[in-house]
Structure formats: C-alpha cells, structure tokens
Amino acid sequence: ARRRRVLSGVQPTGSLHLGNYLGAIKNWVSLQEQYDTFFCVVDLHAITMPHEPKELYQSTRNSAALYLACGIDPAKAAIFVQSHVSAHAELTWLLSCQTPIGWLRKMIQFKEKSRKTGNEEVGTGLLTYPVLMAADVLLYQTDLVPVGEDQKQHIELARDIAERMNYKFGGNKWKKLGGRGGRIFKVPEVFIPPAGARVMSLADGTSKMSKSAESDLSRINLLDSPDEIANKIKRAKTDSFDGLEVDNPERPEARNLVQIYQLCTGLSTEAALQAVGHMRWGEFKPALADAVIAHLEPIQRRYNEVMQDPAYLDQVLAEGADKANEAASWTLGNCRQAMGF
Ligand code: ADP
Numbered sequence: 001a002r003r004r005r006v007l008s009g010v011q012p013t014g015s016l017h018l019g020n021y022l023g024a025i026k027n028w029v030s031l032q033e034q035y036d037t038f039f040c041v042v043d044l045h046a047i048t049m050p051h052e053p054k055e056l057y058q059s060t061r062n063s064a065a066l067y068l069a070c071g072i073d074p075a076k077a078a079i080f081v082q083s084h085v086s087a088h089a090e091l092t093w094l095l096s097c098q099t100p101i102g103w104l105r106k107m108i109q110f111k112e113k114s115r116k117t118g119n120e121e122v123g124t125g126l127l128t129y130p131v132l133m134a135a136d137v138l139l140y141q142t143d144l145v146p147v148g149e150d151q152k153q154h155i156e157l158a159r160d161i162a163e164r165m166n167y168k169f170g171g172n173k174w175k176k177l178g179g180r181g182g183r184i185f186k187v188p189e190v191f192i193p194p195a196g197a198r199v200m201s202l203a204d205g206t207s208k209m210s211k212s213a214e215s216d217l218s219r220i221n222l223l224d225s226p227d228e229i230a231n232k233i234k235r236a237k238t239d240s241f242d243g244l245e246v247d248n249p250e251r252p253e254a255r256n257l258v259q260i261y262q263l264c265t266g267l268s269t270e271a272a273l274q275a276v277g278h279m280r281w282g283e284f285k286p287a288l289a290d291a292v293i294a295h296l297e298p299i300q301r302r303y304n305e306v307m308q309d310p311a312y313l314d315q316v317l318a319e320g321a322d323k324a325n326e327a328a329s330w331t332l333g334n335c336r337q338a339m340g341f
C-alpha cells in the first residue's frame with residue numbers, strides 16, 4: 001500500500017512569521033518522515049490581495065528557502081511552487097463551475113478580507129480562492145491536510161467539493177465514458193496539530209498572528225533580527241496580573257506568550273509553567289525573547305546558506321515541480337475525462 005499522502009502550503013505574501021512556523025511548517029518536518037509529503041509555496045493565492053510583482057517573485061523564493069531552512073528535506077518531500085504546476089489553475093476552473101457561490105460567501109476569511117479591502121477593490125479571486133485551495137489538495141489524492149485552525153473551514157469546503165464531484169461525475173457514469181470508474185477525488189481529512197494550532201498577535205493576544213495585519217507588533221517574522229525580536233516582545237501587550245497562567249480567559253496575552261515560550265523551548269505546558277509561571281512580565285519577557293531568538297537562530301543561519309546558492313534552490317524547485325506534476329496530471333486527466341473533455 002502506498003504511504004498516506006500529506007499536502008500543505010503557505011502563501012508567499014511578505015515574510016513568513018512565527019505563526020506559520022509553529023502552526024504549520026514545524027509540523028511538516030515531522031510529517032515528512034512518515035508520509036508521502038508535498039509542500040508548496042502557494043503563490044497563486046498571494047495575488048488575491050493587492051501585490052507587487054517583484055516582491056511576489058522574491059518572496060516566493062524566500063519562502064521556499066525558508067522551508068529548507070526549517071528542515072523540510074527535498075529527499076523526503078516534494079518542495080514546489082504552485083504556479084509551476086499548471087494543473088492547479090486548470091482544475092480550479094473545472095471545480096469552480098461545480099461550486100455554488102453560496103458556499104464561498106460563507107467563508108470567514110472572505111468576509112474578513114473583503115471588509116478590509118473595501119468593496120470596489122475586491123477581486124473575484126478573493127471569493128473563489130478556496131476553490132483553488134480545494135484544487136491544490138484534491139490534485140494529489142491527499143489523505144491529510146495539516147493546517148492551523150483558521151484553515152479548517154476551507155478544508156471542509158474541499159471535502160464538500162470532492163464529494164459533489166465524485167457524486168456527479170464519478171462511479172459508473174465515468175466508467176461508461178471509458179474511464180476507470182469510481183471516485184475521482186479522495187476526500188481529504190483536516191489534520192490540526194495538537195499544540196501551536198493558533199499563535200496570536202503580540203499586539204492584543206486575541207487576533208491571529210498574520211501576514212496581513214498592519215501593526216508590525218502583530219507578528220514575529222522568521223527572519224527578524226535578535227534585536228527586532230527582543231524589541232517586539234518588549235512592546236507586546238500585557239496585563240497587570242502577577243505571575244503567568246494559560247487557562248484564564250481574561251488573560252489571552254499570558255496564554256499566547258507562554259504558549260510561544262513552550263513551543264520554542266520544546267517544554268510541555270506544565271513544565272513551561274513550572275519554569276516561568278511565577279515570573280512577573282518584566283522577568284518573563286527577556287526569557288521569552290531568548291527562547292525565540294535561540295529557536296530561530298539555526299533557521300536563519302541555514303536560510304542564509306540556501307540564499308547564497310540560487311542554483312541549488314532552482315534545482316530543488318525543479319525536481320519538486322516534476323514530482324508534483326506527475327501526481328497532479330494523473331488526477332487532472334481523470335477529472336477531465338469524467339467531465340467529458
Ligand atoms: P497568513 O495567515 O499569515 O497569510 P497563510 O494563510 O499562508 O498565512 O497560512 C499558511 C499556514 O500557516 C496555514 O496552515 C495556516 O493555518 C498557518 N497559520 C497562519 N497563521 C497562523 C497562526 N497565527 N497560528 C497558527 N498557524 C497559522
């Protein structure tokens with residue numbers, strides 16, 4: 001039997017941050033050992049919001065280099081750029097025609113992002129990008145999609161689309177067309193890692209750490225210098241309680257910062273609370289900064305090495321695209337045939 005397949009990706013908008021790392025990429029590193037893994041830089045998603053072409057090109061490469069720096073191993077995983085595999089765009093069209101608009105209007109991220117952008121500026125892609133995401137996942141007959149809590153709704157949509165397509169075009173109908181019959185798409189499962197599912201902003205502790213938030217305090221970027229990291233943590237919002245805790249709903253900042261501490265040190269929640277629970281903010285913040293800086297230091301070092309060897313990065317991405325293309329073409333071919341092309 002083939003190994004179960006995993007696919008995930010991050011948008012190359014701006015710089016990758018601690019939420020992307022602790023909520024996504026860090027888990028990919030352990031998944032690549034057990035699963036048949038595909039990790040992509042989803043550059044087609046990055047143009048759903050206003051973008052600069054030159055920056056997109058650069059941050060796509062930077063993101064791929066960060067995947068490598070974080071420990072994704074091209075010998076164990078296909079690392080590729082979404083736009084290098086044209087099946088993503090083609091399948092999106094086929095799926096779009098079978099996706100009711102009502103399903104898309106319900107997506108929370110669409111509601112949030114379109115509110116931010118202002119109605120005149122909202123591109124059609126902002127509404128339909130969950131269909132592109134469904135195509136990303138379904139093309140690879142993916143079993144598991146590791147994502148943060150924020151993406152759960154989109155994976156559920158991908159499941160609904162897969163089921164609808166299988167029902168409408170799969171099974172005997174497809175067989176009568178000369179196809180193999182049965183299911184066109186595997187229905188994927190969401191995989192939410194137990195810890196680190198949601199890293200919050202340093203500005204308030206209650207909104208998600210995100211590339212799109214305006215305040216620079218909302219996120220720690222993976223490539224921030226030690227000084228920038230220490231400075232952001234110093235300015236992070238706190239409260240007037242003494243000591244630290246993770247279960248008090250009135251203390252989202254404490255919960256978030258202790259969680260970041262825990263994930264960067266590799267301690268359990270109990271062990272982390274034992275180490276820092278008694279501290280006041282003034283004592284905890286430098287300890288947290290040290291932990292984050294130490295955790296990111298080897299990643300930043302490897303990132304600089306990769307960026308000094310562009311030919312190596314090109315080669316990794318070309319091999320990843322070949323592997324992805326092979327898997328994706330198989331599914332796309334089936335879907336085209338079943339739909340009558
Ligand atoms: P962003 O929201 O920063 O634009 P993406 O939408 O590209 O990031 O998400 C890429 C991956 O990173 C997804 O798996 C998503 O769930 C995860 N992720 C993004 N932000 C966070 C966060 N604050 N905490 C945990 N995981 C996150």
Ligand code: NA
Pocket residue numbers: 150
């Ligand atoms: Na997101």
